[in-house]
Amino acid sequence: MTAPVVLVTGATGTVGPHVVAALSDRAVTVRSAVRDPEAVPDELAAAGTAVEFDFAKPETWGAALADVDGVFLVRPPAVDEADLKAFVDAVGRVGVDRVAYLSTLGAEKNVLVPHHRIEKRIAATGVDYTFLRASFFVQNLLEVHRADVVERDEIFVPAGRGETSFVDARDVGEAAAVVLTESGHADRAYDLTGPEALDYEQVAAVFSDVLGRPITYPNPSLLAFARRMRRRGTPLGFVVLTCGIYTTARLGLADRVTDDCRRLLGRRPRRMRAFVEDHADDFARDS
Structure with missing residues (x-):
């Protein structure tokens, strides 16, 4: 066959x-x-x-x-x-x-x-x-915001005090493989989140603990965030999109935690700490 x-x-x-x-x-x-x-x-x-x-x-x-x-x-x-x-x-x-x-x-x-x-x-x-x-991919902290962590020891995102139910892209990839190869998932929708909702003060605390140096969350305004991104040459369309995503967190609309990942994977999805531990070298200060 x-x-x-x-x-x-x-x-x-x-x-x-x-x-x-x-x-x-x-x-x-x-x-x-x-x-x-x-x-x-x-x-x-x-x-x-x-x-x-x-x-x-x-x-x-x-x-x-x-x-x-x-x-x-x-x-x-x-x-x-x-x-x-x-x-x-x-x-x-x-x-x-x-x-x-x-x-x-x-x-x-x-x-x-x-x-x-x-x-x-x-x-x-x-x-x-x-x-x-x-939900919001934890990988965005590496792919979009690594420079702030490495160069300034900051998580510089305009999310206010809102919490986010971060999900690891590795778990989403495994979930996709399950629904594409196993029965019982036709015409279904799954809400994929991590096992916890964190605000960015808590995210910075995880980074600090794992990396062994203080990482802060300045809680910038949308305007301050947009200005920094544009100074780095980030396209305006992407800046606007990113501001919209973080506004969802600012409004308290990104904190819902579900059990769908665990049910699809047969295990608890990865936590923020596991992601930072796995990428500690990527967030190390440039020598």
Whole structure:
């Protein structure tokens, strides 16, 4: 019997590599969708086949979707919503069995976010779907805010005193592999959070304890945060998006903790401390 083929979009992003890694431990053939198959990291190349893919280039979709049974679908921030919806329609046309879509916590109620509309589009295709509505990725502290920790010993985010139920992208990747390869998850939605909600004073305390030096949380205003990001050359659109995400925390809307990760993984999801311990070298001061 031929192993099912699973296409992983966003394979080099925050969650995609962890989806690929988790799927590689299962009886499936992994196909990583990337812009340049010749430049994929070694771990992706070892886990399966890389195929050229671009949401903005429909001419790349056919080969990527050929004989595919499942799709892990993620919308990178730079991808136009219309392009992603067109790809969703193509997934429905070619007979893919199931789709796991990386959405965001609260998307079912928040009509302002593109994830709300994309979820509806996926459901309309008739393909078996699972929506993975994830909380704020703890990896953002490394990918977006590492410079503040390394250079200034600060967690510099405009989240006020609000708490966030941080989730580890590694756990989300493992959850995606579960819903794409096991039965019982069709037409379901899961709210994926970590096991605790922390404010950023508590986050700074975890960093301080693990790294062995004082890390502070200055609690900057949205304007101060935006100014620092822009001085670093961060695109305005990304700054606005990030401010919107942290405003959710400021308003006390990011603290909901669920049991969905534990039920899917059969274990407790990773805590903030585990993430900082695993990346302590990345947050060490530059010599």
